[in-house]
Amino acid sequence: MTEPKIDIGTEQFPLVDIDDVWVRYNGKWVLKSIYLQCFSGKILGIVGPNGGGKTTLLNVILGTVHPNKGSVKLFGHPPNKNSRLDIGYLPQISHADRSFPVTVIDVVLMGLYNKIGLLHRVNRKSKAEAMALLEKVNMSEQAQMIFGTLSGGQQQRVNIARALASKPKLLILDEPSTGIDSVAQEDFYELLVTLRDEQNMAVIMVSHDIGVITSHADQIACLNTQIHYHGRPDIALPPDIQQKIFGRNLHIMIHDDKCLTCFKRHENHD
Amino acid sequence: MKTMIDLFQLEFIQNAFFAGIMLSLVLAVISFFVILRRLSFISVGVAHSAFGGVALGMLLGISPTLSAIGFAFIVSNAISYIGGKKNLSTDTAIGIFFSLAMALGVIFIGLSDRYNVDLFGYLFGNILAITRQDLIIIAILGCVVLISIFLVFKELLFIAYDRDVALISGIPVAFLDHFFLSLLSLSVVISMKVVGIILVSALLVIPGAAASLLTNRYPSMILVAVSIAVISTIGGLLISYFADLASGATIVVLASLIFFMAFAVSQLKKK
Numbered sequence: 001m002t003e004p005k006i007d008i009g010t011e012q013f014p015l016v017d018i019d020d021v022w023v024r025y026n027g028k029w030v031l032k033s034i035y036l037q038c039f040s041g042k043i044l045g046i047v048g049p050n051g052g053g054k055t056t057l058l059n060v061i062l063g064t065v066h067p068n069k070g071s072v073k074l075f076g077h078p079p080n081k082n083s084r085l086d087i088g089y090l091p092q093i094s095h096a097d098r099s100f101p102v103t104v105i106d107v108v109l110m111g112l113y114n115k116i117g118l119l120h121r122v123n124r125k126s127k128a129e130a131m132a133l134l135e136k137v138n139m140s141e142q143a144q145m146i147f148g149t150l151s152g153g154q155q156q157r158v159n160i161a162r163a164l165a166s167k168p169k170l171l172i173l174d175e176p177s178t179g180i181d182s183v184a185q186e187d188f189y190e191l192l193v194t195l196r197d198e199q200n201m202a203v204i205m206v207s208h209d210i211g212v213i214t215s216h217a218d219q220i221a222c223l224n225t226q227i228h229y230h231g232r233p234d235i236a237l238p239p240d241i242q243q244k245i246f247g248r249n250l251h252i253m254i255h256d257d258k259c260l261t262c263f264k265r266h267e268n269h270d
Numbered sequence: 271m272k273t274m275i276d277l278f279q280l281e282f283i284q285n286a287f288f289a290g291i292m293l294s295l296v297l298a299v300i301s302f303f304v305i306l307r308r309l310s311f312i313s314v315g316v317a318h319s320a321f322g323g324v325a326l327g328m329l330l331g332i333s334p335t336l337s338a339i340g341f342a343f344i345v346s347n348a349i350s351y352i353g354g355k356k357n358l359s360t361d362t363a364i365g366i367f368f369s370l371a372m373a374l375g376v377i378f379i380g381l382s383d384r385y386n387v388d389l390f391g392y393l394f395g396n397i398l399a400i401t402r403q404d405l406i407i408i409a410i411l412g413c414v415v416l417i418s419i420f421l422v423f424k425e426l427l428f429i430a431y432d433r434d435v436a437l438i439s440g441i442p443v444a445f446l447d448h449f450f451l452s453l454l455s456l457s458v459v460i461s462m463k464v465v466g467i468i469l470v471s472a473l474l475v476i477p478g479a480a481a482s483l484l485t486n487r488y489p490s491m492i493l494v495a496v497s498i499a500v501i502s503t504i505g506g507l508l509i510s511y512f513a514d515l516a517s518g519a520t521i522v523v524l525a526s527l528i529f530f531m532a533f534a535v536s537q538l539k540k541k
Contacts, residue, residue, distance in 0.1 A: 026357075062438055081440065089438045100306065100431055101488040110428045114440035119421050146486050166439060 013076070014039055015170050015202045016061055021070035023056055030056050032226045034070070040169070043196055043203040045217030052224040054206040058172055061204070062087065075169065085114065088163030090173040093155055093180075098148035104158050105130050105143040111165025133161040137191060153184025160191065171195070173205040177212045189216040285400045286464075286507050286517075292412040293461050294477075294499035297470070299419055300457050301478035302488075302495050303450065306430040312349060313474040315364040316451070317458045319345035319371035321467050324392045325378035334392065335407065335459060342455035345371050347448050354444075395466030395518025397507060408460045415453050422446060427488065464503075465518035472522040473499060480525075480532035498528050 016038040023031040030053045038044045048054050059065035060072055063079025074083045088111075108130040109122055116126055134140040137157040142150065147158065156176060163171060171192075177185050193216065195201050206223075207213050213220060221227050304313050323341025327334035345367050352367075353360030379389065391399045419426070428436040429443055437443045454474070461470040481494035506521030513520075 064434075064437070084438050085440050087438060089435055091432065091434055099482070099486060101482070101486050101491050102427070102431060103487065106427075106488075107431070110424075110431065110436070111439060113424055113428055116424075118425060118442070122424060148486075162435075 014073075015075055016204070017073040017076075018057075018060070019071045019073075021060060021067040021072060023053070023060060023065060024068045025056070030225060031060070031067070034060075034223075034227050036221060036227060038170070038202050038204055040202050041196055041200040042218040043192065043205065043216060044219045044221065045213030046204065046206040046221045046223050047213045048206075048208065048223035050208050054208075054223055055174060057223060058174055058204075058206060061172065062089065085166055086169045088160075088166060088168035088171045090156070090159045090163055090171070090176060092175045092178055093152055093159075100148055102147050103143065104139065104145050104147050104150065105134065107147050107158055108133050108161045108165065111162035114166065130161075130165070133164055134158070136164065137161045151181075151184065152179035153181065153188055156180060156184075156188055157191065160195075164195070168201070170202045170204065173203065175207050176205055177207060177209060185212065192216065281402070282400075285402060285405045286397045286511075287504065289400050289405050289408045289464055290503040290507050291500060292408050293457075293464055293473075294503045295496055296412045296415050296457050297461060297473040298477040298481075298495040298499035299416060299492060300454055301474050301476065301499070302481070302492050303419075303426055303430060303478075304454075304474050305478035305482050306427075309454075310471075310475045311361065311364050312346070312451070313454060313458075314471040315349060315368035316342050316346045316455055317467055317471040317474065318368050320455075320458050320462060321393065322371035322373075322375040322378065323459075324389070324462070324467070325375035325382070328389070329378040329382040334388075335462075338459045338462065339456060341371065342458055343452055346451035346455045350447055350451050391466070392462050393466050393468050394516060395462070395464050395469060395521075397464060397510065397517040399463050404463055411456055411460045415456055418449070418453055422449065426450060465521055469518045469522045472525060473502070476502075476522075476525040476529050480529045483532045483536035498525065498532075502528060 014037040016036065018034050018036040021031060021034040022029060034057065036044075036057075046054055046057065056065055060067055061074065061079070063072070063074065063084060072079055075086060077083060105127065109126060111133075112122075112126050112129060116122060131140055131143060134143055137160050139154060139157050139161065142154065142158075147155065150158065160171075173192075176188065180188060189212075192203055192205075196203055205213065205217070300313075304310060320338040320342045322345075323338030324334040326341065327337030330337070349360065349363045349367050352358060353363035388399070390396070425436070425441050425446055428439075428441055429446060433443060457474070458467070458470055461473065465473060477495040477499040478491075480498050481491045484494050485491050502525035503521050506524045507517055509515065509524070510517040510520035
């Protein structure tokens with residue numbers, strides 16, 4: 001791949017560098033020629049319809065799905081077990097496990113298990129560390145409550161605390177607003193912005209809800225098997241630069257809150 | 271002579287009680303994870319696969335316990351391996367291996383020219399078959415299972431709670447999956463003589479299931495599961511001894527009654 005790459009909005013070294021990645025599932029291409037970069041201190045939002053390959057793309061970044069073609073670099077290297085430790089991951093909230101018998105602090109402690117080590121017991125120091133993480137997300141008062149009894153927004157804050165336990169450089173969120181009311185969503189995204197600014201963390205979040213992503217992300221990528229990459233919401237790059245940055249398979253367009261162009265494209269792809 | 275019989279009965283009762291308590295501890299702790307990880311069907315499959323192992327041991331004239339451990343290890347790990355592949359669900363893998371192991375068992379018995387009366391005892395449990403040697407095996411292997419679970423408890427809990435996040439945060443999920451299934455196999459095999467291959471699956475499910483209805487914190491859930499298992503096993507042994515009923519079946523019926531009571535209590539609590 002000789003095509004020059006230009007970092008979008010920053011000269012920083014990309015934490016995630018996806019270069020012409022193709023993934024095939026059951027004889028069908030679910031990801032085609034994906035180029036994507038993600039930088040420290042930025043929130044990258046990936047939007048797209050359900051079945052558009054969002055979760056597969058996250059799995060490619062996490063290294064749990066291997067591309068059929070193309071290369072993925074995570075912190076400068078192909079993803080492996082060690083690079084994964086620098087990622088904090090928030091899965092979709094699952095309502096099936098509301099009765100799982102763990103307290104809020106148990107959930108946060110799980111994030112510390114790898115550090116505590118196999119065969120070792122949780123000690124007072126780990127518990128203090130977990131409490132400090134809960135304070136950071138303003139959930140320390142609920143530490144002894146059963147996790148499943150919390151509201152969706154509270155559960156996501158606790159999940160953030162767990163994800164922060166490994167002091168990640170990159171936070172990945174899969175459909176973070178599912179099951180959260182709009183007031184709690186605002187609080188949640190404010191927390192993400194604070195983390196981005198205070199810890200210079202990179203954040204990747206995927207959602208089918210474009211409104212949520214556009215109001216909080218620094219960069220937006222639109223995914224439906226292929227990526228239609230958007231830069232900042234209010235900037236349109238000249239066509240020659242578009243070509244240079246995104247190559248032949250990516251299309252940049254002016255992005256507004258409604259993103260009608262983008263959704264028309266999705267409909268055409270479906 | 272009478273004293274001799276009394277002594278014999280004392281040892282028999284001792285064996286039965288110690289074996290019952292040890293197995294209750296082991297099966298209750300395993301059932302805690304069986305319920306949290308929704309492994310009820312796999313535990314039934316692994317339990318039945320031990321039958322193939324017992325039959326092989328009888329055919330070859332080696333210890334049925336050893337051959338059953340080997341068989342259950344292979345089957346449980348094969349289910350986990352094949353069920354983890356794309357396009358195949360664990361359910362399908364269990365359905366295949368469960369019946370394959372039983373079928374092999376039937377063939378092995380057919381090939382064996384010695385008719386073995388012990389077989390019924392292995393299938394449905396027979397407390398009369400528990401010797402001091404069995405008790406020692408149950409105690410040693412039971413301790414191995416309990417200590418192993420204790421050592422990796424937090425990781426097993428994490429995997430049960432959120433497998434994907436556990437994997438990404440560096441927990442050796444695949445290894446622990448196989449490890450847990452191996453412990454499950456070991457628990458099944460040491461329970462064969464007391465409750466039987468067919469009935470042990472009930473004790474791999476009921477204590478955890480009933481406890482999950484009564485409490486929502488894991489330390490108390492384990493305690494409740496252990497209590498239910500001990501009450502069912504010891505109560506079942508006593509009832510079966512005095513009423514002259516099959517021990518394994520009596521234990522399972524008692525455990526099921528406790529489950530129904532727990533279910534009723536949980537429904538009343540909801541109202």
